[in-house]
Amino acid sequence: xxxxxxxxxxxxxxxxxxxxxxxxxxxxxxxxxxxxxxxxxxxxxxxxxxxxxxxxxxxxxxxxxxxxxxxxxxxxxxxx
Numbered sequence: 556x557x558x559x560x561x562x563x564x565x566x567x568x569x570x571x572x573x574x575x576x577x578x579x580x581x582x583x584x585x586x587x588x589x590x591x592x593x594x595x596x597x598x599x600x601x602x603x604x605x606x607x608x609x610x611x612x613x614x615x616x617x618x619x620x621x622x623x624x625x626x627x628x629x630x631x632x633x634x635x
Contacts, residue, residue, distance in 0.1 A: 560633045568619065577621055580607055585630065589599040590615075608634070 565585040573600040579598075583590045587632065590611040597608040604620040616634040621627070 562633060564631045566619065566628050566630045568621070572615070579603075580609060580619065580628075583609070583611060583619065583630075588594045606631075627633065 568577075568580045569582040569584070569589075571579050571581050579595060580592050582592060584626060592609045594610040595607055596616065597606075597611055599606050601620075603624060604622050606618065606620045608616065608618050614635070617630060618632040618634060620629050620631050622629065
């Protein structure tokens with residue numbers, strides 16, 4: 556079963572910084588729970604934000620974004 560819920564909630568994300576800052580997410584921190592990003596399913600770059608569809612333990616899938624202007628991370632959607 557696929558469950559989709561729009562959230563739009565600020566979150567903390569620990570990232571890998573390679574050739575650019577906050578290049579990709581490594582860990583998500585939701586409600587004080589730290590979850591390792593096991594897979595980046597998809598990523599794309601919009602005009603104002605970088606989007607990542609990620610899988611964490613328990614096969615949970617989240618759509619997160621990094622707002623380039625504020626450098627804030629936002630949980631946009633819980634996919635399942």
